Amino acid sequence: MFMALINLHTMKYSKPSLFLFFLLTTISCKAQWSAELITTPEKTNYHETSTYADVMNVIKAVQEQSDLMHLEYMGTSLEGKQIPVVVMADPMVTSPEQAKASGKPVIYIQGNIHSGEVEGKEILQILMREILLGDKQHLLDNQIVLFAPIYNADSNDKMEQGRRPSQEDSPVKVGIRANSQGWDLNRDGIKMEAKETNALIQNVITKWDPEVFVDLHTTNGTWHGYSLTWAPSYHYAGEKGPYRLTWDDMLPSITEKVQEKYDVHLGPYGGYSLRQGWPPKAIYTYNHHPRYLVNQMGLRNKIGILSEAFAHERFYQRMNSTYAFVAEILEYTRENGEEIARVNDEAERNAIRNVQEHAGEMKKGVRFNKTPMDETFTLRTYEYIPYKNEEGEDRYVRSGNIIEVPGVQNYSKFEATVESTLPRGYIIPGELKGIADHLKKQGAEVKQLEAPVEASGEVFTVTKLERSSREFEGHYMVRAEGSFAEISREFEAGDYWVDLAQPLANLIFYTLEPQSDDGLVTWNFFDDYFEANGIEEGSVEYPVFKYYELD
Structure with missing residues (x-):
């Protein structure tokens, strides 16, 4: 960094010239990446997304310039592609044993579980570059960060136009949703039929034991008014501590920081149906099943976070919101890593204690219904204009205005209908x-x-x-x-x-x-x-x- 080479105390500037100096040197610093460190979207004005080879080239280029990075592979896909996991730590660690001995929490973030949803893949390359070679190295002060930018490696390169119409061909071509075996990798957490799932659970989740798991996606088209929506690990058969920390403190805090620092609006994941009329009275999240990897983390006494970029924004905008969210997640875990580990450890002890002390007495849910949260919230959404068609039926057309709708129920809670x-x-x-x-x-x-x-x-x-x-x-x-x-x-x-x-x-x-x-x-x-x-x-x-x- 140029600024580190200049002794500002020996120089005299007026306030405007000092501001200009910082601006120019900051711009200069940001421009110093060598060509091999620039991602495919950056090179193509965000018309293209990275191939598997592109991702590996960036990873290898960063590795050559950093002594804080260890590269390993969680497994190999059906088509023979190795699935990279970038382990970042200061000082470098090369094994889970070293990570545990350091006392630092492990944070795991993955992109590209669905290969048409490409923002996560791209911003993890950019953040890796900035953490290891740029101005975000402080994120390694007291945590170990694992990135898997291209989890669904095979399907990434099966790119065609029109694969994700809700993304409005931005970028023009993307890969397919399922893996090369035909499985949706975000429905495979229990049955574990995919090679990728086995690799992830055995060689990342079990091996590295991350305290936080973040899965990066893009929505399928709901016209809410957020640049990105999030969800915690929904599972009420698990211990409550990790969920409560995520829902009550972590996600609200990150949402506030992202709006403050990036002017990007985040909100809770969920969709609504115009069949229920306008304005919406409720939004509905997905469900609690542990087949979804984020949900399974709750049953593992860990924190899980789902990230869903807004499909209808342009590619560069979706990258920006996902970047902001992930960057602030890592800022939060840096500040609160000890508390996260404490809450997760307590959840694990409670799970064991419940068996030892309450077996034969305690009941837990095994089937659930989705119900509304206790409190309503104000929904940010695009406005719809109601009208009647020739048959006198209610219809709606979307405007370009974003409005706020107060008093909306959030169906993001699950109550047991069957207990065991x-x-x-x-x-x-x-x-x-x-x-x-x-x-x-x-x-x-x-x-x-x-x-x-x-x-x-x-x-x-x-x-x-x-x-x-x-x-x-x-x-x-x-x-x-x-x-x-x-x-x-x-x-x-x-x-x-x-x-x-x-x-x-x-x-x-x-x-x-x-x-x-x-x-x-x-x-x-x-x-x-x-x-x-x-x-x-x-x-x-x-x-x-x-x-x-x-x-």
Whole structure:
């Protein structure tokens, strides 16, 4: 930086000339990037987005000039592309062990989970450049920052015009939403069929144990009046602390800072329907399912944040709002990293303590309905003009004005419609090795019994399997109906034993409970077992035993 080379105390300036000096030197400093550090949108006046090779070239160029960066790969895609993870720390760390020894929280941010939604991919390259080589190195003072700018690496390069009409061809060509296996990577958090999901959960989430997970997206077209909307990890079967910190303090604080520093308006994620009339009386978020990666973080006792840039703004504007949001997230985590880690650690201890002290008594939700928050809010939105068509029906046309609508309900809360008792653990028959292996992939601790044991607990009898008539992500999803009954049962050596008193207690509970709306039953993991045991003819016992005490 030129300014660092000049002793301002020995120079005399009038106030206007001093201002001009700072302005010119700042502009000069910003202009000093070498060509290989300039991203594709910057080079093309924001008409184009980066290819996989473009992203890797920028990463490698930054790496050559920085001693604060470690590059590793979370895994390899179906088409053979390595998925980069840039680890930034001062001093540099190259392993989770070093990160843990440093005492600094790990913050993980990813872009390009849907390859048509490209802002995250681009601004992570820019922020990486500024953190490691520019004026944002202070963001590494007391935290370790991981960027994965191109998570859906294969589909990024399958670019065509017209892929995202709501983005109004800005940029002109983008990649496709699904990965090369055909899966939506943001619906794969429980079933884990995608190579990318397995790589992420095993080689980032489990390995690096980030305190905060941020997933960068673009909306699908709602004409609200925000440049970017956000959501926390929606999951009420998890511990409340991380959610409360995110919703009550972190997101409001960041929203205020972004407006103050960047003049960019942020707000809560949600859409409304003109079928309900104008002006809108309510907005509705998406849902609570842990198939969505941000939501799953709540069940992992961590903070999750969803970022959704406003599709109808131009590419450079969407980059600007996403940049501002991510930059201020990192400023917040820098200032509040210890508190974030404390809240997350307390959530983990509470999850374990609940099992140890309240197994057999505490109930947790396994199915939920979306309900409004207790308080209304003022919605910023584009204005619609009502009129009647020739048939006398109400119709609406959007104007170019942004207005504020007070008293709007925000359907962003979830209340349990079905609850289940928290057990001390689960026992899985030895022949269902695939179920045990799947839990291990999620990071759960699963052991095999070394000797026979007797357990008292509950067995669930399935009286009805309701199967969806529509295929979703390659599955006809299942809903199990039935009832629990108390029983004691003996289990053999070789059966799988899951002691629920472990950090992922809430995730395991939601995954294994037979009535869960997003568990392994939902995703057809037990279909073969049910069919082999005659579910078409009558009731079948769910094979996973829920125990409260081992003898």
